[in-house]
Amino acid sequence: AKSEGKNNVVTYTAGIDRRVREQAELTQDLRVALDLGQFEVHYQPVFCSSGERLCGVEALLRWHHPERGPVSPAVFIPLAERSGSIKEIGEWVLRTAAHQVAAWQRELPGCADLELAVNLSPAQLRDPALLTTIASALHDSGLAAHDLILEVTESMLLSDLDLARRQLNAARTMGAQVAIDDFGTGYSSLSYLAKLPADQVKIDQSFVRELESGATSVALVRTIVDMARALNLDVQAEGVEEVMQQDILAELGCPRSQGYLYSRPLPVAGFASFATERATL
Ligand code: C2E
Numbered sequence: 392a393k394s395e396g397k398n399n400v401v402t403y404t405a406g407i408d409r410r411v412r413e414q415a416e417l418t419q420d421l422r423v424a425l426d427l428g429q430f431e432v433h434y435q436p437v438f439c440s441s442g443e444r445l446c447g448v449e450a451l452l453r454w455h456h457p458e459r460g461p462v463s464p465a466v467f468i469p470l471a472e473r474s475g476s477i478k479e480i481g482e483w484v485l486r487t488a489a490h491q492v493a494a495w496q497r498e499l500p501g502c503a504d505l506e507l508a509v510n511l512s513p514a515q516l517r518d519p520a521l522l523t524t525i526a527s528a529l530h531d532s533g534l535a536a537h538d539l540i541l542e543v544t545e546s547m548l549l550s551d552l553d554l555a556r557r558q559l560n561a562a563r564t565m566g567a568q569v570a571i572d573d574f575g576t577g578y579s580s581l582s583y584l585a586k587l588p589a590d591q592v593k594i595d596q597s598f599v600r601e602l603e604s605g606a607t608s609v610a611l612v613r614t615i616v617d618m619a620r621a622l623n624l625d626v627q628a629e630g631v632e633e634v635m636q637q638d639i640l641a642e643l644g645c646p647r648s649q650g651y652l653y654s655r656p657l658p659v660a661g662f663a664s665f666a667t668e669r670a671t672l
């Protein structure tokens with residue numbers, strides 16, 4: 392029994408060791424991924440009027456690792472955040488997506504007002520150059536500021552509320568919109584929400600997933616929708632996978648939604664055919 396215990400400790404530390412090494416390797420690989428062209432932006436359609444109208448896309452970053460294949464952003468974004476490379480990567484996503492959406496507005500049927508939502512990381516929000524970067528990306532791409540939505544999470548706002556609020560308000564003065572991502576998972580009292588520099592909240596997937604399972608989750612989502620309406624905020628559901636969920640959301644008066652029910656995140660050509668097919672239905 393004694394030696395077994397020791398073995399467990401050995402296996403355990405070896406496991407941690409391997410993970411630490413793997414993370415160090417990935418962090419190293421991340422530094423050159425941009426230059427080597429290993430990133431790609433995918434675009435997930437967003438629907439308005441309870442699912443009737445295609446009104447925008449969310450830009451979601453993909454990393455094609457030469458040996459490991461696709462690596463999830465849930466894995467590499469935190470590493471890029473810690474190593475500082477997220478600023479450069481985030482700027483690339485913003486510029487790439489802004490160019491793409493501006494082109495789609497000109498070229499694709501029914502997409503003249505297509506909106507672009509981009510996820511901001513904590514390091515980007517803390518970067519004093521953020522506003523200049525956004526202004527420059529809009530200018531270079533020709534995308535109108537009111538078609539840009541900056542997505543931030545509640546926790547990002549909490550950790551550095553003053554600076555975050557100043558930066559986001561400056562972006563809103565420029566005309567851009569701000570959405571609170573993963574809403575409901577953090578600390579969100581009504582008074583706190585009223586102070587946030589936001590135009591929209593995105594109801595977290597976990598609440599949408601539970602919608603069918605009972606009255607409590609319906610009441611919860613109803614509270615968020617009503618609260619958003621009272622504060623004059625737009626509200627969007629994410630992670631909508633079932634027709635039943637969409638029906639409940641429509642009944643609760645949630646106008647915007649996004650999820651596999653409509654479409655997965657798509658590569659450039661995939662979104663172009665998706666939008667074209669919908670326009671000619
Ligand atoms: P998020 O911003 O909450 O993005 C939504 C995630 O849910 C995406 O995962 C999307 O593919 C997934 N999703 C959408 N609809 C459904 C659905 O119906 N069912 C399920 N199960 N999932 C759905 P993804 O692309 O793996 O991204 C994970 C997270 O990585 C994002 O969560 C975001 O926090 C981060 N991320 C992705 N791209 C970027 C980026 O360019 N910059 C930053 N800072 N973070 C990013």
Ligand code: CA
Pocket residue numbers: 449510542572
């Ligand atoms: Ca998001």
Ligand code: CA
Pocket residue numbers: 572573593595596629
């Ligand atoms: Ca989210």
Ligand code: CA
Pocket residue numbers: 573
């Ligand atoms: Ca999330």
